[in-house]
Amino acid sequence: xxxxxxxxxxxxxxxxxxxxxxxxxxxxxxxxxxHWFQQLPxxxxxxxxxxxxxxxxxxxxxxxxxxxxxxxxxxxxxxxTGDEADYYCAAWDNSLSSGVFGGGTKLTVL
Amino acid sequence: EVQLVQSGAEVKKxxxxxxxxxxxxxxxxxxFWIGWVRQMPGKGLEWMGIIYPSDSDTRYSPSFQGQVSISxxxxxxxxxxxxxxxxxxxxxxxxxxxxRDQVEFDYWxxxxxxxxxx
Numbered sequence: 001x002x003x004x005x006x007x008x009x010x011x012x013x014x015x016x017x018x019x020x021x022x023x024x025x026x027x028x029x030x031x032x033x034x035h036w037f038q039q040l041p042x043x044x045x046x047x048x049x050x051x052x053x054x055x056x057x058x059x060x061x062x063x064x065x066x067x068x069x070x071x072x073x074x075x076x077x078x079x080x081t082g083d084e085a086d087y088y089c090a091a092w093d094n095s096l097s098s099g100v101f102g103g104g105t106k107l108t109v110l
Numbered sequence: 111e112v113q114l115v116q117s118g119a120e121v122k123k124x125x126x127x128x129x130x131x132x133x134x135x136x137x138x139x140x141x142f143w144i145g146w147v148r149q150m151p152g153k154g155l156e157w158m159g160i161i162y163p164s165d166s167d168t169r170y171s172p173s174f175q176g177q178v179s180i181s182x183x184x185x186x187x188x189x190x191x192x193x194x195x196x197x198x199x200x201x202x203x204x205x206x207x208x209x210r211d212q213v214e215f216d217y218w219x220x221x222x223x224x225x226x227x228x
Contacts, residue, residue: 044218099157
């Protein structure tokens with residue numbers, strides 16, 4: 001059972017928009033930045049969104065992040081088949097004094 | 111170019127010890143955290159712990175505290191993850207990562223696959 005809760009899977013058609021939620025609590029998302037990672041099949045994860053809403057260099061603006069209270073959201077627009085991957089949120093947890101990941105969300109582009 | 115190069119796959123027996131490595135290059139090794147992340151087969155990412163090479167400040171997830179040890183040799187820009195007695199449940203892919211902070215992991219190693227079987 002992950003400290004951060006994500007839907008196990010989401011799906012949408014090419015060109016459409018998808019949102020992936022990440023629900024936590026006061027000790028993690030509520031008081032700390034959220035980071036998002038993309039893991040393509042068979043590869044190491046990659047940083048997709050840092051500090052809740054910032055895109056690292058090279059990440060297209062189709063990917064965006066936001067936060068409200070104790071929940072964070074990753075939005076992907078203009079979906080491509082190459083976006084099929086597992087997506088993870090992560091944050092520092094002040095109560096655990098540890099980082100925590102969400103359980104991951106598998107994106108299928110139909 | 112920033113690179114994290116991990117040691118190769120390991121096949122071990124329960125009860126054996128193991129130390130895997132992660133060598134950083136292309137950046138100032140002592141100025142960034144090194145994190146370790148586990149991924150069991152078909153499962154998600156788990157934050158294990160981190161170390162700051164400059165002063166060896168180390169933090170562990172409660173789930174991994176006492177189960178593994180994280181260390182660093184900054185003279186050779188290398189971090190380590192160590193077990194004294196492996197269990198069958200330690201199987202998985204282990205990634206080292208470079209951290210701008212304790213969770214913002216901007217570069218990842220290629221992973222080290224650990225198999226534990228009698």
